[in-house]
Amino acid sequence: MKKYSNFKATLAIAKASFRSITRSPSSVVFTLLFPLIFILVFGFIGGSTVSVDIGVAKNSDIHNQLFDSLKKISIINFIQDQSTADMNANLSKGHIDAIMDIEKHDTAPYYTVNVQYTKASQEKGNILQSLLRTMFYKMDIATRPSNAPPPVAELKETTVSGREYKTIDFILPGQLGFSLLSTGVFGTAFVFLSLRMTLVIKRFFATPVKKYSIVVGEAMARITFALIGAAFILLIGRFAFGFTLIHGFVTFINMMILSFIGVVIFMGFGFTVSGIAKNESSVPPIANLITLPQFLLSGTFFTISAFPTWLQPICKVLPLTFLNDAMRRVAFEGASLWDVNHQLFYLLLWGIGIYAVAVKMFKWE
Amino acid sequence: MAKQPIITVKNLVKNYGDFKAVQDISFEVYEGEIFGLLGPNGAGKTTTLEIIETLRDKTSGHITVDGFDIEKDADSIKKRIGVQLQAAGYYPNLNLSELIALFSGLYGIDKTPMEMLEKVALTDKAKAKYKELSGGQKQRFSIATTLINDPRIIFLDEPTTGLDPQARRNLWDLIREIRDNGTTVVITTHYMDEAEILCDRVAFIDGGKIIDIDTPDNFIDKLVATGFERQKQVKLANLEDVFINLTGKEWREG
Numbered sequence: 001m002k003k004y005s006n007f008k009a010t011l012a013i014a015k016a017s018f019r020s021i022t023r024s025p026s027s028v029v030f031t032l033l034f035p036l037i038f039i040l041v042f043g044f045i046g047g048s049t050v051s052v053d054i055g056v057a058k059n060s061d062i063h064n065q066l067f068d069s070l071k072k073i074s075i076i077n078f079i080q081d082q083s084t085a086d087m088n089a090n091l092s093k094g095h096i097d098a099i100m101d102i103e104k105h106d107t108a109p110y111y112t113v114n115v116q117y118t119k120a121s122q123e124k125g126n127i128l129q130s131l132l133r134t135m136f137y138k139m140d141i142a143t144r145p146s147n148a149p150p151p152v153a154e155l156k157e158t159t160v161s162g163r164e165y166k167t168i169d170f171i172l173p174g175q176l177g178f179s180l181l182s183t184g185v186f187g188t189a190f191v192f193l194s195l196r197m198t199l200v201i202k203r204f205f206a207t208p209v210k211k212y213s214i215v216v217g218e219a220m221a222r223i224t225f226a227l228i229g230a231a232f233i234l235l236i237g238r239f240a241f242g243f244t245l246i247h248g249f250v251t252f253i254n255m256m257i258l259s260f261i262g263v264v265i266f267m268g269f270g271f272t273v274s275g276i277a278k279n280e281s282s283v284p285p286i287a288n289l290i291t292l293p294q295f296l297l298s299g300t301f302f303t304i305s306a307f308p309t310w311l312q313p314i315c316k317v318l319p320l321t322f323l324n325d326a327m328r329r330v331a332f333e334g335a336s337l338w339d340v341n342h343q344l345f346y347l348l349l350w351g352i353g354i355y356a357v358a359v360k361m362f363k364w365e
Numbered sequence: 366m367a368k369q370p371i372i373t374v375k376n377l378v379k380n381y382g383d384f385k386a387v388q389d390i391s392f393e394v395y396e397g398e399i400f401g402l403l404g405p406n407g408a409g410k411t412t413t414l415e416i417i418e419t420l421r422d423k424t425s426g427h428i429t430v431d432g433f434d435i436e437k438d439a440d441s442i443k444k445r446i447g448v449q450l451q452a453a454g455y456y457p458n459l460n461l462s463e464l465i466a467l468f469s470g471l472y473g474i475d476k477t478p479m480e481m482l483e484k485v486a487l488t489d490k491a492k493a494k495y496k497e498l499s500g501g502q503k504q505r506f507s508i509a510t511t512l513i514n515d516p517r518i519i520f521l522d523e524p525t526t527g528l529d530p531q532a533r534r535n536l537w538d539l540i541r542e543i544r545d546n547g548t549t550v551v552i553t554t555h556y557m558d559e560a561e562i563l564c565d566r567v568a569f570i571d572g573g574k575i576i577d578i579d580t581p582d583n584f585i586d587k588l589v590a591t592g593f594e595r596q597k598q599v600k601l602a603n604l605e606d607v608f609i610n611l612t613g614k615e616w617r618e619g
Binding site: 004005008009011012013015016017019020023024194195198199200202203204205206207208209 | 418419420440443444446448450452453454455456457458459463464466467468469470471472473510514
């Protein structure tokens with residue numbers, strides 16, 4: 001008789017499992033569709049930064065240097081196609097942030113600018129206010145006669161050159177982490193529970209296959225699927241939304257390594273859930289108990305610093321937080337894997353902890 | 366035919382806590398026969414079967430399968446037997462060919478899905494999912510998976526439960542064919558007509574004990590010899606014969 005190959009058996013399970021995963025709607029939705037939808041939504045929202053909408057009064061002079069300079073400021077958006085009545089109504093509702101009326105004179109003061117702000121949009125009013133002041137100051141300096149006394153104060157502005165930190169640079173690592181978390185927890189929990197409930201595993205045990213082959217085969221399939229998903233998310237982010245992969249391919253590989261570490265740890269939760277759950281309908285509540293808090297608290301959508309201070313220590317120890325953190329540092333700051341060893345160390349601790357629990361909780365029958 | 370035992374069960378005991386599921390049973394299954402384990406639900410049939418299949422631990426007793434001790438050589442036994450479980454499912458989202466490929470990998474055997482499906486006349490369902498099959502097709506597919514490793518013995522746990530008369534007859538033919546090809550078959554069933562027609566020998570189990578073992582013919586003769594008579598006069602045909610006669614022998618895919 002030919003020698004029995006555990007390797008072949010493991011591969012057979014991996015292949016079967018991978019086929020099954022790609023045909024299961026829920027795994028495709030959770031791993032790819034949800035994260036992509038979030039990335040899409042935030043990718044588009046993120047494109048528009050602050051914009052101050054200013055209605056231009058009907059009798060305003062618009063052929064002058066002041067108007068042209070204001071127009072060049074990227075965040076200022078002049079509205080000239082509304083009637084005076086509409087403009088006033090929109091101003092009081094806060095749909096436009098200010099109404100401006102420029103009068104040009106031949107003698108000094110050369111300009112009179114009447115600006116109507118609205119209480120409905122005070123923040124943007126303030127932005128406009130300070131923009132106008134800076135501009136007047138500069139024009140003032142430029143038109144000073146040469147014999148005038150020096151100004152009381154001098155404004156010197158410089159901008160350090162840096163990379164633009166786009167919304168996508170924050171959102172994408174969070175969504176990638178979320179994708180890994182849900183595929184790791186939900187996918188693993190469901191598959192082992194259903195294999196156990198439908199006696200598929202029992203039938204496997206009637207063959208010479210080893211237990212570890214079943215676990216390793218399943219894990220190989222799920223990790224492969226999760227990493228294909230991760231690569232897909234990274235590439236769409238990079239090419240469709242300008243996600244920053246600072247050192248290009250090297251960063252991509254580092255991100256994939258982090259994804260691998262992440263999904264392996266999250267699968268530990270999945271194994272645990274499959275052991276705790278009594279039937280298929282008790283998987284979602286238990287799995288959600290693990291994924292939802294991390295989804296909300298791990299800096300997936302907003303930075304942890306936005307949470308109340310009493311909550312932050314909890315946020316900071318969640319495994320997804322460490323993963324998101326490491327991913328953002330690697331992708332945007334160009335950190336190497338060694339640079340994020342602090343995060344990796346805590347992920348390792350989580351990994352050891354959760355697999356210790358998983359080994360205790362996991363059930364074959 | 367020399368009766369060579371291929372399975373020997375000696376003083377098998379299985380307790381679940383206080384519940385004595387199997388109480389000291391002993392029997393032999395001969396090579397090349399269809400051996401039936403008969404008895405009401407909860408009699409211990411499935412437990413006994415699963416212990417022989419190395420899926421369950423025994424409390425005490427001694428069992429050899431094809432010369433191997435179940436305690437020491439479970440792996441060798443697994444390579445030599447085919448197991449069909451009662452109500453077992455199959456890996457989700459895979460079609461029949463892919464499932465056969467999976468089992469070939471699990472057994473470490475190179476078999477093409479088509480050659481296995483051909484044995485159970487399911488080649489036209491190669492791309493179908495297991496759950497899309499009819500009851501009879503499901504059972505035949507299960508049997509196909511038990512044959513992948515060219516087993517010496519196959520175990521079938523209530524393979525005909527829930528099937529219509531045509532599908533049942535079709536399955537009997539398949540089981541006989543497997544036996545005629547030299548594979549020993551161990552089967553459990555609730556249908557006595559089935560056991561009478563199909564099994565070479567049967568064992569009656571009740572309350573975790575074997576009551577008696579013999580050929581169906583001998584059992585009936587022994588009972589008749591005691592003066593037993595059916596209350597209703599036996600006719601030359603029964604209602605199932607009428608059913609088959611009216612609806613045809615042809616096996617339905619539905």
